[in-house]
Amino acid sequence: MDLNTYAFSQQPGFIETEMRKAFKQAVPLRTVVVYCYDPRAVNIPHAVAKAMPGEVYPGDIVWEQGKKVASTTTIFPVVVAGGRAVDALRSITVAQHLFGIENIVVVHHTYCGATSFTPEGLIKAFQSEQGVDISALYDRANIAIADYESSLKRDTRLLRESKGTPKHVNIYGYLFNIDTEALTLIVEDRAALGRHNPPVGPATRT
């Protein structure tokens, strides 16, 4: 079996820029949703699609000549422990490159496992169980969740300040109630409003 058969870059006549144009047409991606791999949180992208006008999830796969070639979804999920943004940075850069994005939504959820331990507790247990010191491996503030407001504020700021985040995207931080499946907006960082320039109020409009 020649595994290269399945790689776009190994096809005869491959041109990277043309391939990228084709990818841009394949999925009408708008929004990356970062959330936790807790199985109870599986409906988060559906809830985001309901909460944000114009979003489609999971959409339909488009088939052509026996091959899956596209999708009608506007949402790509990035599923990581605690929904912490640090694990999503590279995926956001790649999503922008291939499809283009308009929004990033970070969702943390009630009764998350990430609130059940501390960075120190995890580092200590790993040392004793695996015999390895990982105290310098991760930024402590990204390991667990001490309180939701801080974690959502930190993660939306981390995304905004990452060089790999396109400047034009809007960034939102939501809390998802795992039992009622309700979303509560905690942080809204709209690119169009400007982070340091407050929007022009009605009184000063002409």
Ligand SMILES: [Zn+2]
């Ligand atoms: Zn969780």
